[in-house]
Amino acid sequence: MSLLEYIYTFFKNVVVFDFEYSQTPGNNPKPVCCTFKELKTGKQITQWYLSGSHEWPFKDEDTIYICHNAVAEVSCMLDFGLKVPLHIWDTMIQDKKLCNGKIKGFSLLKCCNRYGIETITESQKTVFRDIIINNFPMYTAQERDSIIKYNVTDVVENAALFKAQCAEFQKRDSDYKRTISQAIFHGRAMGVCAAIERNGIPINNKLFNDLEKYYPEIKAQEIKELQSAMDIYDGEKFNNKKFEKFLIKAGIINNWPKTDSGQCKTDDKTLYRYATKYPAIQQLRESKFIIEAKNLKGYQVGKDGKSRTSLNMFGQITGRTNCSTATNPFGAPRRMRNVIGTDEDHYILYADWKSQEVVIQAALSNDSALMEAVETGDPYIDIAVKAKAVPKGSTKASHPVERELYKQTLLATAYGQTAFGLKTKLDITEAQAIFLLEKLHFIFPTYFKWIRELVSRASAVGYFETVFGWKYFLPNLEPVNPRRLMNWPLQSHGSEILRRAIIDLYDSGYEIVMPVHDAVLIHMKREPWRVMRKKINKLKNIMSEAAKEVIGTEIKVDVDFIRNQFFQGKVHQDRWDKLYEKLQNAKMEVHE
Secondary structure, eight states: OOHHHHHHHHOSEEEEEEEEEEOOTTSOOEEEEEEEEETTTOOEEEEEGGGSOOOOOSOGGGEEEEESSHHHHHHHHHHTTOOOOSOEEEHHHHHHHHHBTTBOOOSHHHHHHHTTOOOOOHHHHHHHHHHHHHSTTOOOHHHHHHHHHHHHHHHHHHHHHHHHHHHHHHHHOSOHHHHHHHHHHHHHHHHHHHHHHHHOEEBOHHHHHHHHHTHHHHHHHHHHHHHTTOOOEETTEEOHHHHHHHHHHHTOGGGOOBOTTSOBOOSHHHHHHHHTTOHHHHHHHHHHHHHTOSSOSSOOBOTTSEEOOOOOTTOSTTSOOOOOTTTOTTTSOGGGGGGBBOOTTEEEEEEEETTHHHHHHHHHHTOHHHHHHHHTSOHHHHHHHHTTSSOTTOOTTTOHHHHHHHHHHHHHHTTTOOHHHHHHHHTOOHHHHHHHHHHHHHHOHHHHHHHHHHHHHHHHHTEEEOTTOOEEEOOSSSOOOHHHHHHHHHHHHHHHHHHHHHHHHHHTTOEEEEEETTEEEEEEEOOOHHHHHHHHHHHHHHHHHHHHHHHSSOOOEEEEEESSBOOOOHHHHHHHHHHHHHHHHHHHHHHO
8 A cells, every 4th residue: 555545544535725815914814715626536626715705625633634835824724713724744844854954945836846747837926926915805807717727726736746745755664654643743833833923923012113113213323332332334334344444453353254255244143253252243243233224123013913924934954943033023133022012911921941952962862960960950050060160059049150151061062062162152261161071071971972873873874853753864965064963953853842832732722922942932811820820830731741752851841921021131131221221212312
């Protein structure tokens, strides 16, 4: 029996479906039409939604839904009051699973072309998309017919892609049940992302509007303040020659990276590298995104006052989300998160897995010493104790410097940072960095043996794989950064934990508004404390159990309440406070 035949046997309905819809920035999609093709019978249905209501043609529990980028299709389903389907095969994600790391580009056309499936051209698709978006909701009879024809074409192409993928998976794994369960897990996670995006992130709209309104004045203040530290602007324009003179004066020009044209780099990655050692560079990094943005970054607000943008789940090779730096507050600089807020009838909960990466390191490697450190509740202080850098009984409060030193060193080992890199990161000597790294190798030999062997094995077979089947193939024709190889198993399993958690939280009725790397943002109605406490305890249990399902070990969860306004740790909150002060000054100047 082939994999496709097995799927036909397993499900009553095997349905390829595709919506056409119109969507404006910050708002949810508005369905125009949808075509369904049930593969077992060949029956095809097209529904045009602008002419009235239509009944959904299939029962969820009997059906596996095939779609390309499930977020878009499921979001349209949710617009009709339906729930996220139980069984989704996302052909985009499945093709990433087959090719992740080897190639780029996973549009329906590119995926089909890899299998030799005939498709319409990208330019033809663009024409149809423009008609759908620009003319919504008033279409001529001719436009209506062409939209439906285009919609059917997508379904036919995706049906062929699904069958081709089944044949490919069949070659790679004879365990059909495992193939299907992994596909459904990843597909349903994409469906839940649709629900999260529809919820949107609640924000303080008055504050957001003020920041937008007074942006020119804020920008002028930011430039003036930065100029006091470094003369690098001509009016509102950044001057590369002046910046180079500043670097010469600061004595760091020789080490500073250059662009292909020979100019000193000013991208965030470069600035971050030097920010800890040079306060002026840190100041430039903090100010740059405000000064150079036409609008304040991090938000794309819809008509209902909530911010929405693509989560881009599986956007990174590890399967992590890859949020936009321009339209998502968790992609933009952290101080912009303070615009997140809610009303007097709700709370926002920030629930994060405690020391997630360290627990994953310990669980996957079965390093008993590392797990022992985790079980103390503060692995970083315990590591400092094991290294004899602090006495037994020390705490974060009593030895914050030593704890931070070993915390950053341990985290650095997760992506193979060298002594030279650690020296720069922690602003210590190279000898001190070598000493710290050697200490950790001595304390946790099992972990370092495991990660070396894992990287060697992956290099031999040509890929990494999580316990839930997400893969990363090592490219054949280009070198791979060794740090990426060491970090991939930890980050990819962290992303699987997040997916498991958001599915279980959605099924339990929680309003998820953002998955955040190692945390989840929840919007919750204010109720009596006994009711809230019960829901919060359940939330923590769900997230802890999600970790256990993936790595075999629970991870403790901390929950912070956000009653009105998002708040952060001291460093980022201080940066926000400075920005807020500029806003208040701008408002006073304008009113005067």
